[in-house]
Amino acid sequence: MRTILVTLMILIFIPNTENVIGTYQIVDELxxxxLELNSNGTFTYKERGDSCWAWFDFSGNWQQEKxxxxxxxxxxxxxxxTDFQNEFYEKPTDSIKIQLVSADKKPLENIEIKYKPRNYKIESKYGKTNSNGIVTFKKFDIEYDDDDVTHISxxxxxxxxxxxxxxxxxxxxDKVLxxxxxxxxxxxxxxxxxxxVENEVLILKQSEWLPENKKYKKL
Structure with missing residues (x-):
């Protein structure tokens, strides 16, 4: 009798992975x-946000504990x-300074920079970096609004x-590093x-990548 009780207690506390195997979908309007949990211990997660440019799939292994x-x-x-750092000013000047440096902060000399307005009718400007890795351009004399920018290439x-x-x-x-x-x-x-795990719902509690506290319902 004692053996039967011990066996029943063990079965109660052993998680039943068969109940969680399947495909789940996030509960989110955006x-x-x-998330697909496979019986062989692998998974596939498909990120499908509102922009297809940000879609991403990843896979790995999963395990269950209680x-x-x-x-x-x-x-x-x-x-x-490449890393671009822009310095913004409340009262900008009429020129922009562009500096190129290597990963160990050494200036990069003699690199040609193209400074281009969004308006294709206005001619682009060109210049090469000096010994300090710097080239300076006079800003384009055009009307700017919140969306109007120039391009550096x-x-x-x-x-x-x-x-x-x-x-x-x-x-x-005024300055770009x-x-x-x-x-x-x-x-x-x-x-x-x-x-x-709550019935047939998964709740994301901890992640370095995905939004936490989201629910996933089994399909």
């Missing part, structure tokens, strides 16, 4: 994310090769090969997403 489910996955990405070396980049600059920006990382590193990060 996106239609889905009423908690943890997703584990590895994200690998490459560091950005140039070519640079990325792992020994020529690459190009462009960015936008507003009227009240551009950092060029010619040899960006590959970054590997291990991420966890923890859910609570």
């Amino acid at each position: 996106n239609e994310d889905t 009423n908690s489910i943890t997703l584990n996955h590895t994200n690998i990405y490459t560091e950005s090769s 140039f070519n640079y070396l990325l792992k020994g090969k020529e690459a190009s980049v462009s960015s936008s600059s507003y009227r009240n920006v 551009v950092t060029i990382n010619e040899f960006p590193k590959e970054i590997t990060e291990h991420l966890e997403h923890k859910f609570e």
